[in-house]
Amino acid sequence: xxxxxxxxxxxxxxxxxxxxxxxxxxxxxxxxxxxxxxxxxxxxxxxxxxxxxxxxxxxxxxxxxxxxxxxxxxxxxxxxxxxxxxxxxxxxxxxxxxxxxxxxxxxxxxxxxxxxxxxxxxxxxxxxxxxxxxxxxxxxxxxxxxxxxxxxxxxxxxxxxxxxxxxxxxxxxxxxxxxxxxxxxxxxxxxxxxxxxxxxxxxxxxxxxxxxxxxxxxxxxxxxxxxxxxxxxxxxxxxxxxxxxxxxxxxxxxxxxxxxxxxxxxxxxxxxxxxxxxxxxxxxxxxxxxxxxxxxxxxxxxxxxxxxxxxxxxxxxxxxxxxxxxxxxxxxxxxxxxxxxxxxxxxxxxxxxxxxxxxxxxxxxxxxxxxxxxxxxxxxxxxxxxxxxxxxxxxxxxxxxxxxxxxxxxxxxxxxxxxxx
Amino acid sequence: xxxxxxxxxxxxxxxxxxxxxxxxxxxxxxxxxxxxxxxxxxxxxxxxxxxxxxxxxxxxxxxxxxxxxxxxxxxxxxxxxxxxxxxxxxxxxxxxxxxxxxxxxxxxxxxxxxxxxxxxxxxxxxxxxxxxxxxxxxxxxxxxxxxxxxxxxxxxxxxxxxxxxxxxxxxxxxxxxxxxxxxxxxxxxxxxxxxxxxxxxxxxxxxxxxxxxxxxxxxxxxxxxxxxxxxxxxxxxxxxxxxxxxxxxxxxxxxxxxxxxxxxxxxxxxxxxxxxxxxxxxxxxxxxxxxxxxxxxxxxxxxxxxxxxxxxxxxxxxxxxxxxxxxxxxxxxxxxxxxxxxxxxxxxxxxxxxxxxxxxxxxxxxxxxxxxxxxxxxxxxxxxxxxxxxxxxxxxxxxxxxxxxxxxxxxxxxxxxxxxx
Numbered sequence: 001x002x003x004x005x006x007x008x009x010x011x012x013x014x015x016x017x018x019x020x021x022x023x024x025x026x027x028x029x030x031x032x033x034x035x036x037x038x039x040x041x042x043x044x045x046x047x048x049x050x051x052x053x054x055x056x057x058x059x060x061x062x063x064x065x066x067x068x069x070x071x072x073x074x075x076x077x078x079x080x081x082x083x084x085x086x087x088x089x090x091x092x093x094x095x096x097x098x099x100x101x102x103x104x105x106x107x108x109x110x111x112x113x114x115x116x117x118x119x120x121x122x123x124x125x126x127x128x129x130x131x132x133x134x135x136x137x138x139x140x141x142x143x144x145x146x147x148x149x150x151x152x153x154x155x156x157x158x159x160x161x162x163x164x165x166x167x168x169x170x171x172x173x174x175x176x177x178x179x180x181x182x183x184x185x186x187x188x189x190x191x192x193x194x195x196x197x198x199x200x201x202x203x204x205x206x207x208x209x210x211x212x213x214x215x216x217x218x219x220x221x222x223x224x225x226x227x228x229x230x231x232x233x234x235x236x237x238x239x240x241x242x243x244x245x246x247x248x249x250x251x252x253x254x255x256x257x258x259x260x261x262x263x264x265x266x267x268x269x270x271x272x273x274x275x276x277x278x279x280x281x282x283x284x285x286x287x288x289x290x291x292x293x294x295x296x297x298x299x300x301x302x303x304x305x306x307x308x309x310x311x312x313x314x315x316x317x318x319x320x321x322x323x324x325x326x327x328x329x330x331x332x333x334x335x336x337x338x339x340x341x342x343x344x345x346x347x348x349x350x351x352x353x354x355x356x357x358x359x360x361x362x363x364x365x366x367x368x369x370x371x372x373x374x375x376x377x378x379x380x381x382x383x384x385x386x387x388x389x390x391x392x393x394x395x396x397x398x399x400x401x402x403x404x405x406x407x408x409x410x411x412x413x414x415x416x417x418x419x420x421x
Numbered sequence: 422x423x424x425x426x427x428x429x430x431x432x433x434x435x436x437x438x439x440x441x442x443x444x445x446x447x448x449x450x451x452x453x454x455x456x457x458x459x460x461x462x463x464x465x466x467x468x469x470x471x472x473x474x475x476x477x478x479x480x481x482x483x484x485x486x487x488x489x490x491x492x493x494x495x496x497x498x499x500x501x502x503x504x505x506x507x508x509x510x511x512x513x514x515x516x517x518x519x520x521x522x523x524x525x526x527x528x529x530x531x532x533x534x535x536x537x538x539x540x541x542x543x544x545x546x547x548x549x550x551x552x553x554x555x556x557x558x559x560x561x562x563x564x565x566x567x568x569x570x571x572x573x574x575x576x577x578x579x580x581x582x583x584x585x586x587x588x589x590x591x592x593x594x595x596x597x598x599x600x601x602x603x604x605x606x607x608x609x610x611x612x613x614x615x616x617x618x619x620x621x622x623x624x625x626x627x628x629x630x631x632x633x634x635x636x637x638x639x640x641x642x643x644x645x646x647x648x649x650x651x652x653x654x655x656x657x658x659x660x661x662x663x664x665x666x667x668x669x670x671x672x673x674x675x676x677x678x679x680x681x682x683x684x685x686x687x688x689x690x691x692x693x694x695x696x697x698x699x700x701x702x703x704x705x706x707x708x709x710x711x712x713x714x715x716x717x718x719x720x721x722x723x724x725x726x727x728x729x730x731x732x733x734x735x736x737x738x739x740x741x742x743x744x745x746x747x748x749x750x751x752x753x754x755x756x757x758x759x760x761x762x763x764x765x766x767x768x769x770x771x772x773x774x775x776x777x778x779x780x781x782x783x784x785x786x787x788x789x790x791x792x793x794x795x796x797x798x799x800x801x802x803x804x805x806x807x808x809x810x811x812x813x814x815x816x817x818x819x820x821x822x823x824x825x826x827x828x829x830x831x832x833x834x835x836x837x838x839x840x841x842x
Contacts, residue, residue: 250785
């Protein structure tokens with residue numbers, strides 16, 4: 001802002017107000033222009049003009065006629081149009097997945113493709129992922145939808161600005177330019193591609209639509225092969241200076257006898273990750289340790305044994321629950337969250353973990369009454385990262401609706417195809 | 422905002438623009454109205470009107486005549502007026518202190534009063550602190566200054582919204598309504614009193630004026646009787662849901678043989694706090710362990726021995742440095758800060774700690790190149806918490822300059838004397 005003659009503040013105000021109207025409709029549902037004016041403090045003429053601009057961008061449309069009871073005369077309501085979509089994609093140890101949400105938050109598509117990612121390697125996995133994304137984009141287009149942005153979750157350390165994965169030990173990837181590689185593979189209109197850590201995206205999904213949606217201080221902890229974390233602090237995802245924040249798996253509080261996927265001894269992940277649970281509850285020839293059996297089937301079997309009161313299963317879960325509480329107490333002391341949401345296998349077996357975990361938390365948290373923190377089990381299952389990715393793509397629309405006019409809505413190629421905003 | 426007829430956005434915009442002009446002068450120094458217009462993108466007539474309003478509030482005044490070379494004609498400059506002040510106060514284990522900064526950031530007063538706070542107890546300590554605050558306010562008034570706000574730092578868990586200290590183990594205080602107690606003791610014009618954890622305030626001071634000022638992701642770690650932490654994440658102090666965030670001292674990564682002030686075994690604080698250092702470097706009858714000798718004198722003696730190559734001193738510092746690195750690695754993995762600033766006794770002996778600490782960090786941080794994190798020694802010494810408190814009080818003025826007109830500038834009592842904003 002160096003040109004004193006440009007009315008920079010007016011342009012800013014207009015875009016800010018467009019976003020305010022669109023978010024009002026998202027947060028409070030369809031409503032008349034008069035109610036939007038009442039909600040936002042804008043005058044009615046301004047609201048009408050903003051609604052017209054949003055309609056031209058394909059973001060809102062006329063809804064039902066209001067039945068009265070609200071502020072002002074009953075009248076024509078405005079509602080969010082579902083034409084614009086966000087796409088979330090995920091690479092994990094044994095699958096890639098794609099999920100599409102429209103601007104109304106409705107799920108249009110979720111496809112999970114089983115893959116042995118560590119064995120398949122970078123190139124072929126990204127080919128598969130690109131094919132899954134292209135199929136989802138084509139399918140959306142066939143139904144009259146435009147994909148406004150794509151966000152990819154990866155179980156590793158991602159430098160978000162250039163969209164580069166630095167290291168994902170559990171799939172064996174290092175230094176992969178995910179955004180560029182996908183942009184080169186996905187044909188069609190130029191679309192912004194973002195890349196992020198999968199647990200960060202899951203935390204954003206919990207914040208957007210989980211059982212604790214809207215909780216400004218929320219820590220997401222997921223147990224899979226690795227242990228991932230995503231932190232929402234005062235309503236904002238904590239990324240840190242290079243995007244590596246939330247690496248919770250390697251706190252040196254685990255049993256020093258066990259080696260972590262990162263190569264070190266005594267990491268928390270080596271005491272609470274999936275391998276640790278399986279080691280505690282089963283012998284090596286037990287089918288619940290067989291990686292060729294679907295994880296959800298194996299977890300159901302462990303849950304069945306626990307429900308039947310099997311001693312080894314219960315003792316194993318308790319040991320992991322105590323170790324989970326020890327690390328969770330550090331997170332509570334550092335972040336003072338209102339809620340810790342457990343995802344992955346922690347959610348699947350949560351009812352059995354919780355007593356030991358909560359006992360340890362109560363012992364270890366220094367703030368009174370645990371600083372007001374509760375523990376919750378995620379209800380999003382294995383879609384969390386994908387869902388968070390789709391929300392990130394849509395959030396860009398809610399933050400600056402006018403920008404849609406520069407990409408998907410008019411199919412003008414972005415000046416930075418495949419780049420980051 | 423429920424009244425559709427009120428031009429809420431225009432009022433907001435005006436206050437926003439007042440703040441933008443005032444911050445432009447703070448961040449870039451005295452300048453002409455034309456340059457302010459160029460900096461902010463506002464037009465010149467608007468800037469003139471905003472400057473007039475700020476001058477009426479006593480926040481800006483005419484400065485020197487510009488010598489040319491800038492944008493537009495040379496002309497009369499505007500600069501920040503130092504009349505309005507912020508006051509920071511601190512309670513610690515062996516002193517209370519008060520520091521006053523004017524709106525230009527100049528220090529008007531720093532007074533530290535030695536006190537045996539744990540022995541003196543709550544009532545008498547707060548009497549002493551209130552007297553020190555009153556003396557500072559009177560002194561400021563005698564010089565034509567107005568104190569716009571007071572912020573008190575306490576070494577414990579503070580619920581910031583009501584200004585209540587929950588628990589400060591190292592001074593033995595529990596459940597003290599600091600804001601109310603001080604408001605009842607400090608006479609004179611009603612002034613907003615805020616209360617916060619001392620390490621949080623120190624982190625804010627580092628962010629405002631430390632050697633890494635302006636670094637958006639900064640973790641402050643201080644070693645005193647306790648070990649305190651304050652986290653700046655994306656430019657904002659991480660508080661958590663009830664204000665207890667940044668409790669770093671009780672991570673269970675210490676030697677399980679040592680008991681912490683909190684009563685538990687194996688806390689990080691029990692391995693890196695001042696008592697741990699003294700245990701490592703000296704016998705019980707060594708004068709460096711004598712609490713009646715000023716801490717800075719004792720630290721100077723330890724530094725002297727280290728510089729002379731004394732084996733026990735160097736081994737002790739190395740052991741503490743390694744333990745410091747172990748915990749710092751957790752902080753780096755979780756927060757991915759650009760810098761960790763060491764305060765308290767860590768800063769005083771920092772050059773001797775750093776090699777062992779950095780070796781441990783390099784071993785333990787999972788992000789490449791330590792996630793871009795450097796370690797720095799605070800240059801603010803024991804004034805950090807007070808200084809941060811004064812900045813917090815001033816920041817309220819920079820955020821909403823017009824609010825000054827409602828309190829100090831016109832001496833209209835606040836509707837919530839002693840309350841929190």
